[in-house]
Amino acid sequence: MCPAAEPLVDGVEVGPLVRQYLRMNARPGASLARILEDLGSTVLDVAVCPDPPPSEVTTVAVHDPDEHLQPPAGALVLGVGVADPGDLLLQLGRHAAAALVVRGPLDVDEPLREAVRSSGVALLSASNAASWTQILLLVRTVLLDGELDERQAKLTGNHIGELFALANAVGAALDTPVTIEDRSARVVAFSADQAAADAPRAATVLARQVPPEWQRRLADNRVFERLYRTSEPVWVDLGDADVLPRVAVAVRAGEEILGAMWAAVRRPFTADEERAFVAAAKTAALHLLQQRAAENAGKWRRSELVRCVLTGGSGAELAARRLELAEVPLCVVAAEPSDRHEDGAERELAAERLCELLSLHLAVRQSKVATASALGTAYAILPLTTADPDAESRNALGLLQGFATRRDAGAVVGMGRVAWSPREVPRSRADADAVLDVLRSGDRRTARVDEVWERLFLARLRDLxxxxxxxxxxxxxxxxxxxxxxxxxxxxxxxxxxxxxxxxxxxxxxxxxxxxxxxxxxxxxxxxxxxxxxxxxxxxxxxxxxxxxxx
The missing domain is CATH 1.10.10.2840 (PucR C-terminal helix-turn-helix domain)
Known part of the structure; x- marks a missing residue:
């Protein structure tokens, strides 16, 4: 048993940086109930729970059958590859573990229930929709609760969560302007001394994105190919008199490239400076991993809440309150690519991309819009906050007309009726889905349910x-x-x-x-x-x- 990390998770070697990151203990205080509530049944579900249930989860660990079993007290243990959890539950109970997670679906019989009762360890079922790596990082994010612990601070003498502070520290130590960029060439942090650099760096920092023409030049000169092929710093000089050379190093976790750190320099680094630059990139990797896990967990939890409101049921009211959508009228928007994919996996990927674009587009008029994708369709729950919700929804449809005809979206968009409470949202969703069915066979790109009611009526008669x-x-x-x-x-x-x-x-x-x-x-x-x-x-x-x- 090794705490929260193994060389192999889902068959992928995650490398020493990830293992170091995942081994760091979370601060105590997260209950099992909170983890289940935050992640939702899309990730974890209760198979059998002891009475009383575990009160606190302190860390997450990955079970290794080849190592001596010694999890920390309060650990939530991921039973990767465990087919029969009965004996493992009893062993975990002797170490006061909180819960064991195994891949579902589970056939819960009386011996298994007795093992849970005897051990005091909850048995959880992991959804097939989430990989073990995702589950591990999502649980870690809930435990961390957005705060860095003391071990992370000790790693560099400051908070590695402060990427700007890291960039400033590296810039000061090496006497050079520094940027930290993700894999998409977006600037996630930069040092304060950018005036000492050049025009391309100034444009990069102002836009928080490497300019497209500069990206093309780097690609044409095979800079990215060289950068991502090595863990050592790379010297970059494109021969422009007005542009400083660069030293760049990949920010990586094991074999995965997370981004790069760039320094605008007037001379090559010394050997000591190169070692410091590489060490700083490792620190940046730790934070980018945590940042990505937090973003993924946050998106997953929010999407799960949105799906709960869309489908209705006993938890819909609570989910709407957590989304801050319980006190205002709502309407559902459904969108799908106009060139609809027949392949299920391709449809899901296209829907996720469309969902992100839809969220950005609607956020212009309403910051509390909630979006999620399901079954190849992107959905948005739109809060209507004016005195005339019906007119507001019509105005929103006008905004969506521009979205539907965007080159990067290329969508058909349906809008349901106004839902005056969260209980009515599933009906609005059904309207929006029905409008999409109608739009697929016509030349319109957007419509509200009342604008195509006659076609919906005939379509339902046709189905009958x-x-x-x-x-x-x-x-x-x-x-x-x-x-x-x-x-x-x-x-x-x-x-x-x-x-x-x-x-x-x-x-x-x-x-x-x-x-x-x-x-x-x-x-x-x-x-x-x-x-x-x-x-x-x-x-x-x-x-x-x-x-x-x-x-």
Whole structure:
């Protein structure tokens, strides 16, 4: 048993930096109930819980069957590869562990319940939707609760969470302006002495992003290829008289590249300076790992709350309160790419990307908008905070029109009715989903449910007709069969007649026939099908049947 880390997790060698990061003990005080509540059933669920339940989780550990079992008291133990947890529960109980997590689904029998009762260790089931690495980092994030512990501070003599402080310390020690960038060339921190650098560095810091033209030059000169291939500093000189050379080092965790640290220099580093630069990059890696884990956990928890509100149920009210959406009217927006993927995995990835774009777009008008993706669709729950929620939702739809036609989005967007309480949100979601179904077969990109109600009504009738033969029987079926046998146009004539509200002249013009020919066809319609065109109910019913069967 090694605390919160092993060389292999999910079959991937995570390396010494990650192991060092994951071994650091969390501050105590996180209850098992809080971990389960924060992460949700998408990550962990209770299989069997002792009475009384464990009061506190102090750390997370990974079980290694080849090492002596010695978890810390209060540990939540990840049973990677454990098929029969009974004996392991009893062993963990002797060390006062809090819980054991094994991969679900679990077949809970009486011997397993007895093992939980005897050991006092809760048995949790891990969802197949989350990898062991994700679970480990998510639990760690809940335990850390956004605070760095003392061991992290001792690692460098200051708080490694303060990446700006780290950049300043490195810049001061090496007498050079420093930036720390992520893998997407976004600046996550920089030292205070950037005036000593050059124009490209100034543009980078102001935009918090390496300019695209500079990225292209670095790529064309194979700088990134050299940088990511080694753990040593790389000298970069593109030969511009007005641009300082750079020394860069990859920020990595094991084999994973997290970003890079860049120094604008007037001379190459000495050997001691290079060692200090590399050591600083390792410190940056520790913080970037923690930052990423915190962001992932936060997004996961928030998405789980959003899905709970969208689906309804007993926890929806509480989830809405935690999202700060319980006190105002709401409406649901559903979006999916206009070029919808058939492959399930591709659809999910596209929906996640679209969800991020949708969140950014809507945040312009409402900071408390809540978004999540599910089943290949991106959803947003939009709070309506003005005195006229209906008008506000219409204005939001106008904003979404711009989103739907963006080149990087390319989406169709449906909006449901106003939900006056969280309990009504699932109905608004159903509306939004139905609008998407309608938009897929049309040329519109956005619509509110009330704008396409007639198409929704006919679509629902069409769905009913698929399973109800009586809805498909009647005059239209008889006329369709007659047309097939006699090469006539009685169905088309009936449809045109109803569309013209019974106006013979307009119908004859639309069908390009003489009015007398039309009158003959109308008589044949009655003779073939028995339809009484003077009966308004019959006209309504056959008109609906034409729409439903016409698709």
């Amino acid at each position: 007709a698929v399973d109800d033969e009586e809805l498909r029987d009647g005059p239209v079926q008889a006329l369709t069969a007659y047309d097939a046998d006699h090469h006539s146009q009685l169905v088309a004539t009936l449809s045109a007649y109803l569309d013209a509200f019974g106006d013979v002249a307009r119908t004859a013009q639309a069908m390009h026939v003489h009015p007398n020919t039309l009158r003959y066809r109308l008589r044949r319609i009655t003779e073939v099908s028995g339809l009484d065109l003077s009966n308004p109910d019959a006209r309504l019913a056959v008109g609906l049947q034409l729409r439903v069967q016409g698709g």
